[in-house]
Amino acid sequence: MSAAEEVVEGHQAVEAVPKRAMTLGTGTSLVVLAALLIAPVFVKNFIIFQMTMLLIYGLAVLALNILTGGSGQFSLGQSAFYAVGAYTTAVLMEHFNVNYALTLPIAGIVCFGFGFLFGQPALRLSGVYLALATFALATAMPQLLKLNFLEHWTGGVQGLVVTKPDAPFGLPMSQDMWLYYFTLVVVIAIYIFSVNLLRSRSGRAFMAIRDNEIAASAMGVDVALYKTLAFGVSAAITGIAGSLGAIAVQFVAPDSYTITLAISLFLGMVVGGVGWLPGSIVGAAFIIFVPNIAEGISKGLSGAVFGVLLFLVIYLVPHGARQVAILGQQLAGKLRKN
């Protein structure tokens, strides 16, 4: 404890996931896509709504995955970006009558700027310290949204009600089903964008920073630029998820976007597998459905049941859904050989 300096071996907080291991193969992707397309035809409206929320949370987890799994930065402040996206959409739709589809890119741009700016002071922090800084952002956000001089726009503690859009061109679809397909299209577009981003020059720069910051900068990667860029992109995608969330839930209020949301998204990322993009949807399913299952098992002890289930998952598969996928692949490979 008295030593002024200590040299540690450069072990990293986030494990190195090679970029090819971050995505699914074409065949599997098409099967998943087909399942997502057909499923809503057979189920009730409430389940369609839940599937929409699954996609939306999946998108938010994906955004965190790009930041943590891609560039190795840790964030407990995703709920703040989610809130900014949701409020941007709500305010634009209700005060300025902007079409809901147009609010998404605007929310994305606003959040990108916000994330990029927040990334600046966060540059000097890493690990636990970055976690604390993002955590501060997440705890401050609900209070900031309640501020008096913003109340005219944000509706203060009461929040804002958002109108749910009808299906366009007179399509014979319920509002929920239309919103599901709309969300699906947005999510797929962003998924393809993210996969390509991680395979591009920028993605390689992110991963170089994640694996070894000093070596990355020695090889000519502009560490400051790419770290803030990762924050910006992650914030933009989270913001779009927030916008979709506001439209789906039809309501925004400061207390929907507390630190609990940020912690849920973090759990989703761990359960899905850090750095494995398709795992995001598995993680989202975990954070949406497991609390309900826990409540079903025991009302009074739902928190404890949730904790036990979470422990079971991380014992069995410490690397999340990615580990299951890898095991499955190996099994399939063996079967093919026989």
Added chain:
Amino acid sequence: MELFTNQVLAGIATGAIYACMALAVVMIYQAIDHLNFAQGEMAMFSTFISWQLMQWGVSYWLAFLITLAFSFVAGIAIERILFKPLAKAPVLTNVAGFIALFAIINSSAGLIWDFTIKQYPTPFGSAPFLGSQLISTHQAGMIGVTVLLLLGLYFFFQYTRIGLAMRAAASVPESARLVGINTSWMIALGWGMATAIGAIAGMLIAPVVFLEPNMMGGVLIYGFAAAVLGGLTSPFGAVVGGFLVGIFENLAGTYIPGVGNELKLPIALALIISVLVVKPAGLFGRHIVKRV
């Protein structure tokens, strides 16, 4: 000027709570290199145990000692049963484990003792301390206990063999193992001590914030902030950090217009982050140099 001194005094009084918690946070960070998000809940549970003992007619100090022993054993048990198997898992998986532990303890305490707010006794009394309205004898006692605890820990780590072994296991585990230190049990011991310190913090804080399963939520955030501000590698820094955060928070609430109770926390956190931007390892932390 009098307002200023009074606010600083009040800040020191609340700061003592944060200092206690921060000390427990740093202890466990020393032992396992992770921030334990469930630390507050563990402290809350210990506090409930002591309350239950007192309900059964055990005297304060006996209950205090039994709770310390219980917490020490419970801390070791949690490490052995729940976290030892995760030692090789990725860091983020460990963090998820802490969140799970948080949920389990919080919900069990709620079921056993329900969520009504309970009074908790203080051994120091609650009369004004030395005629000052802002600091009560309990708060003065709390500061005293924190300082004593800090001194005790200092002597333990500097002058006992086992303290030395724990330091070695935390800073260079490989070499420590080579000279025959059982590093795995040193980690368990760290958990036990941290849980016991957390229990002391909980029992000192309970008379101020009242006893209920969610009593530690806010305190733990400030405790983390204090530990990070002081430098996660320094127990002394954690205590100083605790007092500073308490003073920051009170002064911000008094002098910055428009800052009510709601915005105190974000402002305190913002201040801490500005400190961290200038001194990334905290005020008293070691600067860690990484080998590429």
